[in-house]
Amino acid sequence: MPQVIPEKYKDLFDKPAFAHLATIMPDGRPQVTPVWVAFDGRYVHVNTAVGRQKDRNLSRDGRVALSILDPANPYRYLEVRGKVAERTEKGADESIDALSQRYIGKAYPFRQPGEKRVLFKIEPEHVTAMG
């Protein structure tokens, strides 16, 4: 049974709060990068470019962890462990533009020539909230 994000921490997904996404490298080491993040009420959404390390790691091993601090109070935070429920390129362009609107107030301006976006939907399994 997936553990839901506590109601009182859902505001973290409305603010431009970064998530630090930990994935597993091919040799079992961890990787962690700051990412934009959204929550649709069930899944945490993360968006990357096809073929990047995050895409390769998440496609091979869907087990992830996320850490999100409240920008207004770093002693209020959420940790989520879960797994990739879906990897899709459908709607991924729209989703990166929506994320970009929330984080920097405009459609995603950093696309590289030929870049294809991919959306990962992450099912939360274990949640720790503080503050």
Next chain:
Amino acid sequence: MPQVIPEKYKDLFDKPAFAHLATIMPDGRPQVTPVWVAFDGRYVHVNTAVGRQKDRNLSRDGRVALSILDPANPYRYLEVRGKVAERTEKGADESIDALSQRYIGKAYPFRQPGEKRVLFKIEPEHVTAMG
């Protein structure tokens, strides 16, 4: 040969910037938590309480990753992958108080009864800097 932290990003270790520390759980999943962090010129220092998940994970598998955003500009950040070079309880009390001074302006106020602190020195192996 350990890769050093670029000079122009060392200020991140002077500011009260949180690091998001990714470790490996016993079953190979990632874990990530926000931590206070210091840099001694060679090793990244992380401090936790003996017996906590971070201590157990780091003691079993010393491979870690850290992600640090500049509080003044989240599009300026540092990612460090490395491994635990030393785990020590010696000086760990002094180090948590020094970290606490930097982050919250006073000696560490959150000790639990009987809590023992442990200091991990992490050798950077791969560094990515942005912004």
